[in-house]
Amino acid sequence: MGEFWEFVLAPVLIFESWRFGMEVAISGLLAGVMYSLVALGFVLIYKASGMFNFAQGVLVLFAALNLAGFIGLGVPIPLAILLTIGIMILFAIVVEYLILRHLVNQEQIILFMATIGLAFFLSAFGETIWGSDVKKLDVGIPQGRFEPFGIQIQYLELTAGAVAAALVTVLAIFFSKTKIGRALRAVADDHQAALSVGINLRTIWIIVWAVSGIVALVAGTMWGAKSGVQFSLSEIALKALPVLILGGFESIPGAIIGGLIIGLGEKLAEVGWGPYVGGAIEDWFAYILAMVFLVFRPQGLFGEKIIERV
């Protein structure tokens, strides 16, 4: 095999030593689950309000900051979690009251830019209150790893996988079985039709933002337990964007599968190609992968087909 093919096939050749390959693959998949957790929040808000919520990443940071902050103050963990959930709900109400209701009927691009503003405000606001040092977040997730068939797996990553599965199940039940869930889907389908059958848009928005705030809290807890709560968390959360466009903006399964593909692809590329080009290609690989993918399928894997009419 020539040098060229060795380079091109590098991510596959990792599996020559299959244990190492499996370790890389599994850690990639589980990192992908973490991305999916962040992406879920995006999808919820996009489905319900057509708003591309750029602030979701910062919401993750904000939730984690609050939780870590309360625990740091000596509040017992269950109470701290409840308090943080309370803050996220309060935040949803404030956002609806101060921002969303004033931006009804604006173009999507305006809404998007408003969430960029929100992201800037929120990240600085959280750090002004809780300080910008790196905080440890320990909510009792077991540390360490175990080794089935000689493959090392972190407990934390396994927990994240389980939590993600539970979260998706709960969300699926919430969306399909409860009255609020059905109202949410109605709003996602057609704002005006939803209004005409008596669904209160504002309440729905508050609920959606609160739910995605809580999803952000879950994601933030997982990320925080993995790498500490710090500002760079919001940049890691940016990785949820390629996940989103890969999976499609409107699809919850898309967010999960997109996350798995991105996580796996990124890890394999880093281990396979990284050494050839100086490393750290994780920084951009996900974006390029998503971009190339988009050229062939502009609506993502599970997104609704984009139909344009004049």
Next chain:
Amino acid sequence: MFYREAGQFYTSYAKDQGIFQLRQDKYGLWGILFIAFIVVPVGLYLLVQGGLMAASTKDYLYNSIFLLLLVNSMAALGLNILTGYCGQISLGTAAFMGVGAFTAFKFSTGLNYRIQHEDDAGELVSQLVPLLPAIDNPILLVLIAGFVTAIVGVIFGLPSLRIKGFYLAVATLAAQFFLVWCFSRVEWLYDYVSSSTIQIPPLKLFGLVVTGSETVMRDGQAVTIYPAAETKYLICLSLVVFFAFIAKNMVRGRIGRAWMAIRDMDIAAQLIGIRPLATKLLAFAVSSFFCGMAGAMSLIFYLGALEGAEAFNINESFSVLFMVIIGGLGSITGSFLGAAFITLIPIFLVVSLPWLGGQFGIPVDAAVVEHFQFMIFGALIIIFLIMEPLGLARLWQIGKERLRQWPFPY
């Protein structure tokens, strides 16, 4: 009272299509240019000569405020063409500025590449070999940087035909992260120095020292000449004014109208005979051209030396986007207003917050100032989008409308 169209008739097509319909507007522009080109440099010079201002204050004004303002205006112009006129959201502005800066650097050192060979003792010897003669004309460098960045911009704009809206915004993030990664990993770009820092070599224009310093023999003594802040300021100002003029004429002509048609509804634009791919790619090319020039100006005139991954990170992209939003999407004047606003607010905060804290006995350190800056930026963006989605430019326009009717608004 003074701002009226009364008595001004458009008696020819040329007059009817003038950039400034009102004589007062035209005089206003000449007035601003007069102040920028003559009153500011001469006034500051006289103030320093008269002992009313320290020379260091003057240099601070030029080097830290005016030059930054001009660089940011250029970048905002570029992004406004793409986002404001053609409707393609880009989050990769800073990366394109970076391409400009690195191009300027490579051409100013003659596109060095490294050859390595083993000498007689078997040790590895590296040698930098220039490919072209080094260019020492700053304006030429800025233009070359613009052209190269335009090519890179077109490459990253190619997916825009298939990808639209938010999907495109995320795709431009690919440009941002990939290019910034190149700035710290591709050794050729920064001439193989270990710190990945680029520094502009001494440049001259019309015999004037622009960067670095020059030692000349004068009356038998060696005298070191440092670049005057005025020189940099005037070169930058000329570039910005010249290209703002070009941008203004582009957006009000056939090209600009095609961009706006694509922005407002691309399918309808296609139906009336506008080629979407060519139009969008042209917008990407022109926008990147401006951003590349801004980056080159930032390296040559403003910073002198920089580290690519740090100077052109994603926050820089956002700050240019903010300039465009606050200034006004789809407005050349707005680009300048927004750039001024976003550039001056941090400077104002850095000065005023510690003072304010001192009044209440609260210690204010740099981190707090930065947090406040972010919070104020974020809040301002939201407030502007709610109150006036078209930004400062629209406020300026409303102000002019009011002025026309003043003092009898009926």
